[in-house]
Amino acid sequence: MPEMNTLPLKERMQIPRVHMPELDPQVRAHNFQExxxxxxxxxxxxxxxxxxxxxxPGCQLDCxxxxxIKEIVALIYSGDFLAAAAKMxxxxxxxxITGRVCPQxxxxxxxxVLGKKGEPVAIGNLERFIADFExxxxxxxxxxxxxxxxxxxxxxxxxxxxxxxAGDLIQKGHRVRVFEALHELGGVLVYGIPEFRLPKAIVKGxxxxxxxxxxxxxxxxxxxxxVTLDELMRVEGYDAVFVATGAGLPxxxxxxxxxxxxxxxxxxxxTRTNLMRAYRFPEFDQPIYDCRDRDxxxxxxxxxxxxxxxxxxxxxxxxxxxxxxxxxxxMPARAEEVKHAREEGIEFRMLTNPVEFLGxxxxxxxxxxxxxxxxxxPDADGRRRPVAVAGSEFVLPxxxxxxxxxxxxxxxxxxxxxxxxxxxxxxxxxxxxxxRTSKRGIFAGGDIVTGGATVxxxxxxxxxxxxxxxxxxxxxxx
Ligand code: FAD
Ligand code: SF4
Numbered sequence: 001m002p003e004m005n006t007l008p009l010k011e012r013m014q015i016p017r018v019h020m021p022e023l024d025p026q027v028r029a030h031n032f033q034e035x036x037x038x039x040x041x042x043x044x045x046x047x048x049x050x051x052x053x054x055x056x057p058g059c060q061l062d063c064x065x066x067x068x069i070k071e072i073v074a075l076i077y078s079g080d081f082l083a084a085a086a087k088m089x090x091x092x093x094x095x096x097i098t099g100r101v102c103p104q105x106x107x108x109x110x111x112x113v114l115g116k117k118g119e120p121v122a123i124g125n126l127e128r129f130i131a132d133f134e135x136x137x138x139x140x141x142x143x144x145x146x147x148x149x150x151x152x153x154x155x156x157x158x159x160x161x162x163x164x165x166a167g168d169l170i171q172k173g174h175r176v177r178v179f180e181a182l183h184e185l186g187g188v189l190v191y192g193i194p195e196f197r198l199p200k201a202i203v204k205g206x207x208x209x210x211x212x213x214x215x216x217x218x219x220x221x222x223x224x225x226x227v228t229l230d231e232l233m234r235v236e237g238y239d240a241v242f243v244a245t246g247a248g249l250p251x252x253x254x255x256x257x258x259x260x261x262x263x264x265x266x267x268x269x270x271t272r273t274n275l276m277r278a279y280r281f282p283e284f285d286q287p288i289y290d291c292r293d294r295d296x297x298x299x300x301x302x303x304x305x306x307x308x309x310x311x312x313x314x315x316x317x318x319x320x321x322x323x324x325x326x327x328x329x330x331m332p333a334r335a336e337e338v339k340h341a342r343e344e345g346i347e348f349r350m351l352t353n354p355v356e357f358l359g360x361x362x363x364x365x366x367x368x369x370x371x372x373x374x375x376x377x378p379d380a381d382g383r384r385r386p387v388a389v390a391g392s393e394f395v396l397p398x399x400x401x402x403x404x405x406x407x408x409x410x411x412x413x414x415x416x417x418x419x420x421x422x423x424x425x426x427x428x429x430x431x432x433x434x435x436r437t438s439k440r441g442i443f444a445g446g447d448i449v450t451g452g453a454t455v456x457x458x459x460x461x462x463x464x465x466x467x468x469x470x471x472x473x474x475x476x477x478x
Contacts, residue, residue: 003078009052017119018047025343029313032195032279035340036100036128041081044129048077051121054113059123062111065460067091069108069123076126085134086141088127093164093463096135096202098456099128101193103334107456135205142213146173151473154179154238156223156413159187161244161446161458161465163206166215168466169242174473177216177238179223184275187246189455191271194307195279196314197337224412229420233441240441240469243428244462245413247447251406253299257357258403262289262365266298266308266404273311281315292316294399297368299323299354301331305404306338309346312402320346321396325353325373325386351375353386355393357401368396407452417442427451435465440478443469 005012021037022028028035039047051073059069068087075084088095104110104124112120134140152175155162162178163186169176184190186203211217221227223245232238250265252258269288277284296317298309301324313320322341324331327350331338342348349370356369372392375384409426421429421438428437428444435443445461447453472478 005049005051005053005074005077007049012050012052013114013118015046015050017050017122018043018125020122020125022340025340025345028196029344030316032314034199035196038132039122039125039129041079041129041133044076044081044126045079047122047126048073050114051077052113058111058113059108059121060111063108064454064456065091065463067108067127072130073121073123073126076130081130081133082137082139085130088130092127092456092459093167094160094206094455094459095127096131097160097189097198097206098459099124099126099131100198100202101334102456103454105335140209142209143171145171145213148175149173149473151175151239152177152237153469153473154232154236154241155244156229156241157181157187157244157246157446157448158185158207158217159244159246159446159458160189160455161246161448161462162187162242163210164459164462165242165244165445165466165469166462167210167213168463169469170210170213170215172466172470174239174470175216176214177218179221179227180217180219181222181245182275183219185217185219188248191275192267192304192307194270194274194311196310197307200274222412224416229413229417229439229442238441239473240443242435242462242465242469243413243437243442243444243448244446244458244465245410245448246458247407247409247427247452249408249410250403251408252403253354253405255354255356257359257365260357260359260365261363262399263357263401264288264403266300266304266402267407269308269402270304270311273315278315279311286315289400290315291400293318295319295321295397296400296402297321297323297349297354297396297398298402298404300404300406301326301333302404302406303333303337304407305402306333306341308402308404310337310341310344312400313344313346317400321349322346323349323352323354323368323370323396325351326383327351327375330375330383349396351386353388354396354401357398358395365399365401366397368398368401370394370396409448409451425451433464434468435461436468436472436478441472 109120158180278286296312373386446458
């Protein structure tokens with residue numbers, strides 16, 4: 001039994017939130033080291049002391065995978081960090097990752113009662129603490145693996161959905177092989193989210209654990225081109241396939257001049273930086289147009305745009321500006337990213353929209369013609385619709401423009417699997433609980449079904465799929 005927190009409620013509620021130490025903004029704006037440095041054990045215990053152990057914990061209801069936060073915080077309070085980590089892993093297979101990247105303010109911490117009058121318990125920071133503690137202790141116990149069932153499952157895509165499904169399926173005794181199009185494993189966790197938010201070593205550690213559990217990985221395999229879903233089933237003999245290919249196809253603005261040299265999609269910019277090690281320049285050559293001493297704008301207001309603009313700043317941009325057509329209140333990026341970006345000297349041009357990119361005679365970008373916007377009536381998702389202000393056009397001098405306004409499904413697999421049902425936006429249609437698609441033996445989950453969402457939702461989908469695949473492999477019913 002964990003030691004009980006006997007401090008009176010009133011006193012607990014007066015303890016200020018323990019803040020995460022961070023790298024100095026002046027220093028970190030010029031390197032790719034992780035910004036948040038993690039809590040030390042005494043800080044974590046202090047933070048755990050603040051929890052008032054609600055009878056119906058709102059934090060748990062608001063966590064998409066229902067992590068048992070109340071029990072975990074009590075274990076941290078009593079100093080049993082390894083037991084806390086083990087309890088966490090019952091619902092969340094990748095806590096070192098979610099502790100770093102979950103949008104806690106709109107999930108678990110958003111449901112914390114303390115947040116109504118003051119600051120919520122720092123659940124994400126505690127999650128990260130116990131996961132890091134467990135890893136550094138070297139006492140990470142691998143789960144038991146059931147005896148072989150003789151069945152095999154192909155997982156397509158190694159993002160959080162694919163990895164969490166693979167981890168659960170291998171434990172149930174099935175053979176699991178993950179096929180990944182890129183040369184590195186981890187999906188957006190490695191090619192999208194930069195080192196300064198999520199160190200690659202953390203993701204690699206999780207992949208290595210899966211390997212030790214027996215999961216097989218094959219990189220540089222583009223399913224739909226190298227091999228089709230039908231071939232995986234009929235020729236290679238897999239009994240089931242889980243499609244977890246994400247939503248990595250960039251969306252552009254569709255304005256004149258987007259073809260100019262110096263205009264990138266945020267996905268391309270981040271992939272080149274993250275996977276081709278531009279963040280370790282000059283040790284590795286930068287395979288992207290040099291941002292140093294140039295004016296860079298990033299168009300968009302979500303996590304991707306924020307990651308791109310903070311990356312450009314670190315690559316030495318003279319100015320790194322975020323251009324967003326709504327106001328800051330509507331930005332979907334995590335609150336922490338916005339705060340960190342401001343501290344690092346990112347300029348914010350809100351209510352501004354590029355309508356044309358301008359270039360020189362050699363086809364290099366020189367400027368962005370922009371228009372000012374104002375907010376009108378709410379649109380379908382409840383956010384106020386931006387409307388152009390007549391006669392407000394102006395030109396921003398720009399050498400590099402990065403478009404981070406969203407992504408969509410890559411139609412490759414769907415186009416080579418005609419009996420796999422998709423919706424009008426090209427996402428695979430799958431049952432929300434069983435993850436079954438229209439095609440026998442094929443399951444799908446994560447961003448390829450929901451559209452761009454969050455790491456924890458993708459992981460939750462992977463776990464649901466693993467349960468459903470296991471049932472299907474046992475009873476053969478479809
Ligand atoms: P992905 O992570 O996209 O992984 C899919 C994998 O499938 C990729 O590795 C891809 O290469 C591979 N693949 C695709 N097609 C094929 C094919 N034909 N054959 C074989 N392999 C294929 N969420 C948060 O919760 N917090 C954040 O801070 C956050 N920041 C983000 C920052 C960026 C830059 C981006 C792009 C997204 C961010 N997200 C964030 C969203 C989150 O990362 C995604 O919702 C999540 O990664 C989706 O997981 P997934 O497994 O469905 O797909
Ligand atoms: Fe919060 Fe995400 Fe952890 Fe759930 S998984 S408790 S939402 S940080």
